[in-house]
Amino acid sequence: MNRRNLLTVAGGTLLLTGLGVYGWRSSVGSMAGYEAYASRLRAALAPEPQILDLIRYATLAANSHNTQPWRFHADGGTIDILPDPSRRTPAVDPDDHHLFVSLGCAAENLLIAATASGRPGALSVEGESVRYAFSTAQARPDPLLAAIPARQSTRADYDGRPLAAADLDKLRAAADMPGVRLVLFTERTQIDRLRDLVIAGNDAQMADPAFIAELKHWLRFSPRAAMASGDGLFSATTGNPVLPEPLGGIALDLFFTAAGERDKYARQMDSSAGVAVFLAEGEDRAHWIAVGRACQRFALTATGLGLRHAFVNQAVEVARLRPELAALAGESGLRPDIVMRFGYGPSLPFSPRRPVAAVLV
Ligand SMILES: Cc1cc2nc3c(=O)[nH]c(=O)nc-3n(C[C@H](O)[C@H](O)[C@H](O)COP(=O)(O)O)c2cc1C
Known part of the structure; x- marks a missing residue:
């Protein structure tokens, strides 16, 4: 191969590699971008959070297959958590057991976040949904509040150390x-x-x-x-x-x-x-x-x-x-x-x- 052909092949290879890397990056996206997105979702609550911020904290709860099978309806002093039937997983969860466990996980996050930030209340089960009825009062700090955005299901090997x-x-x-x-x-x-x-x-x-x-x-x-x-x-x-x-x-x-x-x-x-x-x-x-x-x-x-x-x-x-x-x-x-x-x-x-x-x- 003469020098000119060699340069052409090298240039072509570089171009294809570049296009490949570009194509890969643009179809995959970046982990740095993902991590910034995940931290925004988990931003700490403001001292006097809006109802929508409390709902954000509720959605950080564990839930089966991460389908997030819930919908929220806020009205005055109540927030209802309703099942979202479009997010059922009938193969793994034919009787919606996991779906309702997931609603319970979200309800607990909501109760903790609302109580700790000045909207204490109580949870009740109303048919298919969970209702949080609250009033306003002094914020009541709860160490579990900080754990809500820090919690994750960690599917890794652990180190075997026993607990105290x-x-x-x-x-x-x-x-x-x-x-x-x-x-x-x-x-x-x-x-x-x-x-x-x-x-x-x-x-x-x-x-x-x-x-x-x-x-x-x-x-x-x-x-x-x-x-x-x-x-x-x-x-x-x-x-x-x-x-x-x-x-x-x-x-x-x-x-x-x-x-x-x-x-x-x-x-x-x-x-x-x-x-x-x-x-x-x-x-x-x-x-x-x-x-x-x-x-x-x-x-x-x-x-x-x-x-x-x-x-x-x-x-x-x-x-x-x-x-x-x-x-x-x-x-x-x-x-x-x-x-x-x-x-x-x-x-x-x-x-x-x-x-x-x-x-x-
Ligand atoms: C009722 C229920 C059942 C779950 N079952 C499994 C399971 O069998 N295996 C698993 O790896 N994760 C399981 N999870 C965890 C969810 O996949 C996890 O909560 C979801 O992907 C969101 O991730 P996060 O917990 O890190 O926020 C389950 C969660 C719930 C609430």
């Missing part, structure tokens, strides 16, 4: 809620049995085409897609690479295997300091909302103590595994609602949320 007994007591006390039982597992042999149930549930879900199709619908592989929809499970929040959306789908088909997931869950459970299992005393909306409130308080308290937490709900979602899980918790006859591991570990990028305007009725 006093911290376990604080977690237990925080989740105390009428109608909800909490069983804490910190003995390794028992955590091992829970791990086996999580893995059995995960195997069943991986073999279920409806579960996988629904999961794929809520996956986001790029910062751009996560910010555009403001919902769903963004790969970076689970420590996975960001990719253009079509490549993400291909990578998932190639690398998302039952064996790989089994190893991941085994590591995650083995490295956790403990596991919390929540079981309600009844199987109805009001109890599921109460479970959501209890597990949100547990997660916020853990966050305040410098702990990480993540839901591992497979053995709840696969109905045939529930009796074994309940028996392991010493609560045969009750339906287990939530399984949450906790421990010390790293943080990961925060998950997206839709803007408040998108969740108002």
Whole structure:
């Protein structure tokens, strides 16, 4: 190849690489841009926040598949949290159990944020929705307020360090809620049995085409897609690479295997300091909302103590595994609602949320 051809090929290669990098960047978006977006969503409340700011704090709650299955209606001294049926996940949650637990999580955030900033009130379940009725009074500082924007589901390996007994007591006390039982597992042999149930549930879900199709619908592989929809499970929040959306789908088909997931869950459970299992005393909306409130308080308290937490709900979602899980918790006859591991570990990028305007009725 003469010098002129060589220069042409080199120039062409540079141009194509540049176009490729540009195309990649513009279809994926930047993580720096995503992180700025995630911090704006979690900006601290002003000393005298508007109702819309309180609703923003409510939406930072844990919720199944990050579908954010809620709508808010504010009117005078009440804020109603209503289910959003368009955000149901019938494969993983055919009876809307997770949907109502998610409403309970949001309701608890709302109660904490409003009370701490001068709008104390009470929550009640009204048919399908949760009502927060409030008055105005002096702000009542609550350490859980600061934990609301700091909390995240951290699906990473933890470092295995055990918790001090006093911290376990604080977690237990925080989740105390009428109608909800909490069983804490910190003995390794028992955590091992829970791990086996999580893995059995995960195997069943991986073999279920409806579960996988629904999961794929809520996956986001790029910062751009996560910010555009403001919902769903963004790969970076689970420590996975960001990719253009079509490549993400291909990578998932190639690398998302039952064996790989089994190893991941085994590591995650083995490295956790403990596991919390929540079981309600009844199987109805009001109890599921109460479970959501209890597990949100547990997660916020853990966050305040410098702990990480993540839901591992497979053995709840696969109905045939529930009796074994309940028996392991010493609560045969009750339906287990939530399984949450906790421990010390790293943080990961925060998950997206839709803007408040998108969740108002
Ligand atoms: C009822 C319920 C069930 C959940 N189940 C799981 C689960 O099985 N696995 C998981 O990784 N996350 C689970 N999550 C966590 C959500 O995916 C998470 O809250 C959501 O993606 C938002 O992320 P964030 O908690 O970091 O804000 C569950 C959350 C709720 C409320």
